[in-house]
Amino acid sequence: MKQNEKAQKNQGRRKKIQLYKPRKKKSVEEDAAIQYLQAQYAKIVPGDIKTFKDFPLSQKTLKGLKDHNYITPTEIQKQSIGYALQGKDILGAAQTGSGKTLAFLIPILENLFCKKWTRLDGVGALVISPTRELAYQIYETLRKVGSLHDFSAGLIIGGQNLKFERKRMDQMNILISTPGRLLQHMDENPLFDCSHLQMLVLDEADRCLDMGFETTMNAIIENLPLERQTLLFSATQTKSVKDLARLSLKFPTYIAPHEQAATATPDLLQQSYIVCEINDKLGILWSFIRNHLKQKILVFMATCKQVKYAHELFCKLRPGVSLLALYGTLHQEKRERIYNEFCRKSNVVLFATDLASRGLDFPRVNWVIQMDCPEDVETYIHRAGRTARGVLGKGEGLLMLLPSEEKIVVDLQKAKIPINKISVDPSKVQAPQRKIESLLSDNTDLKQSAQRAFVSYVKAVYMMKNKDIFNVQELDTDAYARSLGLIIPPRIKFMYKFHKKNVQKNEISGESETDDVVDKLKANTADYSTDEDEAEPDKPAPVVEKVTKKPNSKKLETFDFHNDDESDDDFLQKVKKNDVEEIDDVTQEDERPMSKKKAKPLTKAAVAKKILKKKIQVNTKVKFTEEGEAIGDEKKDVKSELAKQFTNEDVGGIDIERAKEVLQEEDKFDKIRFREKVKAKHKEQKQKLKNKKKDEQEQDEFGSQSESDGPDLSWLPDPDKVYDGKVGAGDDSDQQSIGIASGNSDDDDDDDDNQSEENDKFHRPSKRKLVESKGIPQESVAPRKIKRVQDISGALSVQEAEALAMQLLGKR
Ligand SMILES: Nc1ncnc2c1ncn2[C@@H]1O[C@H](COP(=O)(O)OP(=O)(O)OP(=O)(O)O)[C@@H](O)[C@H]1O
Numbered sequence: 001m002k003q004n005e006k007a008q009k010n011q012g013r014r015k016k017i018q019l020y021k022p023r024k025k026k027s028v029e030e031d032a033a034i035q036y037l038q039a040q041y042a043k044i045v046p047g048d049i050k051t052f053k054d055f056p057l058s059q060k061t062l063k064g065l066k067d068h069n070y071i072t073p074t075e076i077q078k079q080s081i082g083y084a085l086q087g088k089d090i091l092g093a094a095q096t097g098s099g100k101t102l103a104f105l106i107p108i109l110e111n112l113f114c115k116k117w118t119r120l121d122g123v124g125a126l127v128i129s130p131t132r133e134l135a136y137q138i139y140e141t142l143r144k145v146g147s148l149h150d151f152s153a154g155l156i157i158g159g160q161n162l163k164f165e166r167k168r169m170d171q172m173n174i175l176i177s178t179p180g181r182l183l184q185h186m187d188e189n190p191l192f193d194c195s196h197l198q199m200l201v202l203d204e205a206d207r208c209l210d211m212g213f214e215t216t217m218n219a220i221i222e223n224l225p226l227e228r229q230t231l232l233f234s235a236t237q238t239k240s241v242k243d244l245a246r247l248s249l250k251f252p253t254y255i256a257p258h259e260q261a262a263t264a265t266p267d268l269l270q271q272s273y274i275v276c277e278i279n280d281k282l283g284i285l286w287s288f289i290r291n292h293l294k295q296k297i298l299v300f301m302a303t304c305k306q307v308k309y310a311h312e313l314f315c316k317l318r319p320g321v322s323l324l325a326l327y328g329t330l331h332q333e334k335r336e337r338i339y340n341e342f343c344r345k346s347n348v349v350l351f352a353t354d355l356a357s358r359g360l361d362f363p364r365v366n367w368v369i370q371m372d373c374p375e376d377v378e379t380y381i382h383r384a385g386r387t388a389r390g391v392l393g394k395g396e397g398l399l400m401l402l403p404s405e406e407k408i409v410v411d412l413q414k415a416k417i418p419i420n421k422i423s424v425d426p427s428k429v430q431a432p433q434r435k436i437e438s439l440l441s442d443n444t445d446l447k448q449s450a451q452r453a454f455v456s457y458v459k460a461v462y463m464m465k466n467k468d469i470f471n472v473q474e475l476d477t478d479a480y481a482r483s484l485g486l487i488i489p490p491r492i493k494f495m496y497k498f499h500k501k502n503v504q505k506n507e508i509s510g511e512s513e514t515d516d517v518v519d520k521l522k523a524n525t526a527d528y529s530t531d532e533d534e535a536e537p538d539k540p541a542p543v544v545e546k547v548t549k550k551p552n553s554k555k556l557e558t559f560d561f562h563n564d565d566e567s568d569d570d571f572l573q574k575v576k577k578n579d580v581e582e583i584d585d586v587t588q589e590d591e592r593p594m595s596k597k598k599a600k601p602l603t604k605a606a607v608a609k610k611i612l613k614k615k616i617q618v619n620t621k622v623k624f625t626e627e628g629e630a631i632g633d634e635k636k637d638v639k640s641e642l643a644k645q646f647t648n649e650d651v652g653g654i655d656i657e658r659a660k661e662v663l664q665e666e667d668k669f670d671k672i673r674f675r676e677k678v679k680a681k682h683k684e685q686k687q688k689l690k691n692k693k694k695d696e697q698e699q700d701e702f703g704s705q706s707e708s709d710g711p712d713l714s715w716l717p718d719p720d721k722v723y724d725g726k727v728g729a730g731d732d733s734d735q736q737s738i739g740i741a742s743g744n745s746d747d748d749d750d751d752d753d754n755q756s757e758e759n760d761k762f763h764r765p766s767k768r769k770l771v772e773s774k775g776i777p778q779e780s781v782a783p784r785k786i787k788r789v790q791d792i793s794g795a796l797s798v799q800e801a802e803a804l805a806m807q808l809l810g811k812r
Pocket of ligand 1: 069070071072073074077094095096097098099100101102234235358359360361385389390391
């Protein structure tokens with residue numbers, strides 16, 4: 001026995017030793033590997049790198065890359081990974097779609113791997129992205145290439161469950177986050193600790209550091225340790241000394257492979273632009289989509305409301321292809337769903353705001369259409385870069401410009417963007433103008449959406465910094481409104497303020513300049529309101545005529561849309577309801593059309609005149625009965641003879657003694673009046689209470705059934721009268737039946753309560769109903785007192801009864 005125990009103990013010990021030994025061995029091997037890798041960092045020569053294997057990377061990272069077909073590094077990866085591994089701060093700039101994400105994710109994984117980072121060490125690396133979608137995409141890439149490492153990674157973005165994130169913040173090693181949510185955790189979450197942070201990465205760094213995120217980013221940076229490595233990446237990198245100082249970069253290495261390249265945009269991206277009138281834009285877009293039904297198209301617009309409207313309208317017009325919309329005011333879940341759907345599908349159109357312009361790696365996008373002129377060259381580059389991505393990605397970009405916006409082309413060409421002007425083939429442009437107008441006349445929601453889109457676009461143009469390109473006064477707003485299907489251009493509140501300001505300025509400076517836009521709006525509002533009233537469904541809409549006749553509208557030039565040779569009817573059948581996205585409503589602005597007449601100002605004198613005319617006595621309160629009769633003020637209505645005399649006397653001054661007597665006399669009447677009122681009120685309350693109890697009783701007796709539904713029980717004697725309101729003691733069944741019948745009695749309140757409690761659990765029909773349903777003769781249910789009288793009469797013989805009757809008659 002002892003020998004056995006000993007053997008078991010020895011075995012256990014041996015097992016323990018066996019478990020421990022390989023660990024130590026593994027750890028030693030790992031240390032040696034790390035030392036070897038770190039020794040190689042200084043020897044990296046970017047020009048010699050052919051594959052990822054040429055970098056001194058851990059086996060886990062290499063396998064992760066290989067598993068996902070990342071074999072050959074791109075130019076930015078070749079040039080930046082080496083410096084990043086050496087621990088240098090980096091400013092990375094490279095074309096869109098050139099693989100910047102891996103250029104910072106690989107160094108993060110290697111850095112934490114070499115430092116043998118564990119869950120207990122907390123946050124080791126932090127990646128900040130300006131949008132949720134981009135953060136999600138980076139997180140997904142990290143999950144792919146870092147799948148063999150033991151680090152925990154967290155996606156911290158707005159619109160997600162804050163509580164869920166809060167609990168796990170102390171276990172995360174790599175955080176991918178948007179600025180707002182990150183700061184929220186820093187401020188509110190005691191578990192969030194980044195005091196050991198090793199690396200900070202800003203993807204789309206110029207966007208993260210621009211005005212929109214300035215205060216948030218400053219607050220975040222303040223919370224981070226100074227001893228860290230910082231990497232900044234973007235296709236349009238910031239070189240602002242101020243920005244770099246904010247981040248306390250230490251002698252950053254500037255890596256920009258595309259600066260030596262001939263173009264700032266991907267080589268396989270074919271870019272063109274057209275110049276058209278504002279009212280032609282929607283028609284051109286519609287025709288373009290109809291001619292490219294077998295393609296994946298991304299359409300950028302200036303505002304969320306435009307995107308929402310274009311999506312709603314085109315869904316109703318049924319172009320024959322899936323339509324999606326992505327913009328900031330959508331719910332997060334919906335945003336994620338739409339993002340994934342657009343990634344997955346190949347024949348689809350996505351309308352989007354600049355939310356989708358940066359960093360998003362939608363696969364196989366054929367066309368990027370910029371329907372509204374981008375704010376600046378950087379925005380153009382990011383938008384256009386959603387196509388022709390990756391190593392061999394191809395794509396095309398089309399920019400729509402208004403004649404006044406054509407100046408931006410010079411800036412684009414200066415920034416090494418090869419863009420060519422093309423023209424539109426008018427025969428291919430089919431604006432469904434009349435259909436749009438009829439849709440809007442039938443659908444007020446759509447009309448409101450169009451109005452919002454209109455105002456938001458004009459506002460966006462007004463807000464643009466570059467006034468050389470964006471001039472709100474040059475916009476043909478009414479033509480634009482009409483192209484959206486709005487016969488009356490909506491009122492633009494801020495334009496009036498703008499106009500007012502201008503007028504005031506001009507008055508001060510002595511000039512008499514008029515605001516074209518506002519005047520035009522005012523004039524045209526009157527015109528269009530008559531158009532709308534007289535519009536005939538069969539007549540071609542006068543809008544189109546008016547627009548085409550415009551002196552400044554040039555004739556459309558020839559432009560081939562590369563027609564897919566698909567017949568319209570075919571595609572109409574292919575519209576799937578599932579593909580049509582619903583959109584959340586957004587806050588409504590005051591965009592009511594202007595009234596036709598200018599309202600006359602209402603002066604106080606005019607109001608007084610009106611009042612006098614109507615013979616209204618001011619400052620008098622008149623009460624009316626429900627029938628509409630005026631009720632006089634009874635307080636002023638004197639009752640006593642003395643008071644009546646006093647009021648009729650027309651003597652000057654006040655006799656106080658007399659007035660006192662009158663008041664005392666009136667006081668008596670007041671008291672009587674008061675008592676009467678109190679009595680009446682009590683009576684009313686009692687009546688109300690009675691009615692209420694009666695209702696309750698009826699409900700108790702018949703449940704939810706109406707009286708007409710149940711059997712007629714009026715023939716039954718009133719138990720109240722029969723038993724004189726007394727309840728028989730000791731007899732359960734009696735008590736129950738009385739309880740139901742005499743619900744009015746106060747004594748039965750408790751019973752009622754108990755019963756209603758029981759009734760809540762079980763349905764129990766009333767006693768009367770029970771008896772009836774069992775088929776017991778009605779006489780046998782008669783109350784006991786009545787039965788006793790009947791018994792007495794039944795006990796007399798016929799003669800005795802006759803004698804009794806005679807006796808009674810004799811008494812009379
Ligand atoms: N070494 C590589 N080999 C093959 N494909 C790669 C490689 N690196 C990146 N890619 C692919 O290229 C595409 C673009 O990469 P990524 O999104 O990182 O570009 P980016 O430079 O960050 O673009 P943007 O400036 O628009 O943000 C992705 O689909 C990615 O999977």
